[in-house]
Amino acid sequence: MDPLFMAYSFFRRRKYEPCVELCTNLLEKNPYDQAAWSLKTRALTEQVLVDEVENEEEGIAEMLMDDNAIAQVARPGTSLKKPGTSSNGPSQGVRPMSQSGRPLSGFVRPGTQGGRPGTMDQALKTPRTASTARPVTSASGRYVRLGTASMLSNPDGPFINLGRLNFGKYAQRPNLAKSLFEYILHHENDVRNALELAAAATEACQYKDWWWKVQLGKCYYRLGMYRESERQLKSALKEQDVIDTYLYLCKNYKRLDQPLAAIEYYKQGLEKFPGEVSLLLGIARIHEALNDNVESLKMYKEVLHHDNMNVEAIASIATNHFYSDQPEIALKFYRRLLQMGVYNSELFTNLGLCCFYAQQYDMTLTCFERALTMATDENAADIWYNVGHVALGIGDMNLAYQCFRLAISASNDHPEAYNNLGVLELRKGHIEQARAFFQSAQSMAPHMFEPHYNFAQLSDKVGDLQSSYNAVNKAKEAFPDHADSKDLFKQLKHHFAML
Template identity: 35%
Template sequence: MDIEYQILNLYKTKQLDKCLKLCEVALQEKDNRMIEFVRMRAMTIQAKIVGNGYEEVEYYPQQDELVSTSVAKTPRPGTFFQRDTKTARNLETSYQKRTTATVRSRAGTNTAGARSMRTALHTASRMSRAATALTGGAPFTPGAPLSLRFLSKDDKLFTPASKTLFEYVYYVEGDVRKAMEVAFQAQKADDTSDWWWSFSLARCYFALGMHRHTEDCLRQALKQNKHISIYLRLVAMYVGLNQPISALEVCKQGLSVFHEYTPLLIEQARIHDQMGNSALAVKEYRMVALEDPSNMEAIANIAMYNFYNDQPEIALRYYRRLLATNPVGPEIYNNLGLCCLYCNQWDLTLPCFRQALYFSADPEIRSNIWFNLSHVALSTGDVTLAYRCLQVSLAIDSKNEASQHALHSLDARLRARKNVTT
């Protein structure tokens, strides 16, 4: 069988690893632009799959304190995200609420801060892209340069290959400035106005932190074509600028074109959640659940809202739905155990926490489960068992602040009891 046919067959059947190995063998024998093109497409698709092609919105972006932006430092109430900072003062006031909190685990990104209702389920939160324009998939970067990138702009193959070349440089190599050069050359060579190039330049400007240029390119692309990716990128830009009102306006404009589209509804709900409008956020999440009954994030947030509004029976129904429609994990069983505790279903409380401990592999998650077990022991009146559960929690994760405060207060209570008895 011809090696070129084998490469095309592997690429069409999505066997990308085998396709890349065969491309490497073929390119060692001779230079072939078609094989190089297929190789670039395969590597770009792999980078997109690793990073999840959905346009991620960062609600807690990495900000440099030395860089000043045009956003007002003291905006009007209701026009910015209410981001609570952790201090020693408000940590004690929020301890009572933390005692019934669900498992809180790091998502491994800079968006893993306190997220109010979004901590309802760790697996419900979206993982940020692993291969962005700045972090670029290093494992996919080849050692030798490709001759396809040296195509002249007068070549007939430049315009058809320019989009593939841009995505390769942007996703795989992670070189934003080189990707911008490709986009500028392609716009000059192509007479027709293509919205995709304006959108691609907006992604580059956004990665470089040039938000005003990003907005101009996105607005220009939106005039050329009403595409869902443009609306999502505009929402991401306004969220990064801490302008939720503008982001909500973009969501409304997008929903007028794409009626009841789930990603826009989710972004709208998240923005309301970050602004502290829990009731509006849950209303949006209910619309998402109606459109997509298997949406994990929407169901988890609805359950969390009902749990903290003294409706554990309703929250239990939603968590059981998650358990039936999604892969099992420690977070779901932990939340089920807490709901059973407050529903007075004592026969199911400990089995749920036992399953949570069985599936937990992260020390932080395991420590939080033992912290919740201490709360179960206190509910039954067994102070000694609660004390031991807190000790186990701190033995697993010594940085668990909730367990430290609980153990300190419980130790003080036991000492006071001994003094009274003596």
């Protein structure tokens, strides 16, 4: 059988390593075989290719040295960095909050679990989530012509020596230029050379190829030149309406902290592609990031109208119902995920909590047992923390204390567990132990209001009014709408006035 045909077969079946080996053997026999060279570049690219449409986590430099924002103090509801503190829907005060002040999403995706830290220490603790891999979307043809000397592969060095390439010559050959560009950008991660090739190819096609304009937008985005990226992507949309172009452009606006502009372009995309799930999800995510839970829930339901198997929409709707005091409805959605084949410890934990709050106690422990059997090092602490809450609900304080201790042993930087241990110690009358737990929770999660409020109550109890006043001030900053914090603050102000 023809080795090149076998290599194409491996490529179509996503078996990239044997495809690369066959192409390497062909190039050893004929270093100028353009078909084998192009196929090898594509196979090497597909091994490392990720879906760039999804928003990636921001790095420490972007978080702490972001100079792209137009306004330092944005109006409420117009910035992702400072979302509103209240929602249009039911009270979300009991919902866990991220460091940026927005409720945690019901579905883990890049950019949802970590906030925007204010210090370098907090930035280093921000969790990271990898993007998902993109499947093969196209197949290449065979173009057998003699190549140039720059196509020679050196077995002792890199496959392609980028320093020897004449980008102007490759720009005249679209079939080779596109695979070479993706190899340079994704495999070699050489954005500047990729930008040079894309600019030469755009000029060679007389600025009429939308694909090259999108690639220029990608390169500018990676270099942090967001306005140049915006211009290229808008120009590409004038040439051709493509869903990915709308998604890239909206991603650009999110990085510029212009969520309303992103929503506008998502809606423009929906006019061209009605019912497109990726565009609907983008709108729902932005509303969720802005704490507009009513609009977010509405868009997630619209997603299910077009794709009733969308895991993200089902999980997000279930989370909204759970924190809106509707555990029975949330339980139906989580059971739907279980029927669809989603089988992990997080889902069983959520099922257990829904069963507990829906008073289906017989299923609660069974779900948590299943969750603990599938627990990993990353989520074991959260599972034990939730089991501790169930123990508190049934009045077993000793079991709750043990569960929170197990949560800390699984992850020693779990602020919620430290805070609850402080409350249990305070109920036992152990003032110093409670103070230590509250201070630990404060240092780990300055964005949470509970440790500050509890520390203020403890300090007020022992007569340290100044510490209590400072702590409740921090609690008000973390959650300005919390009624108990306001009442305690007024009480302390009255004490100081009396003094």
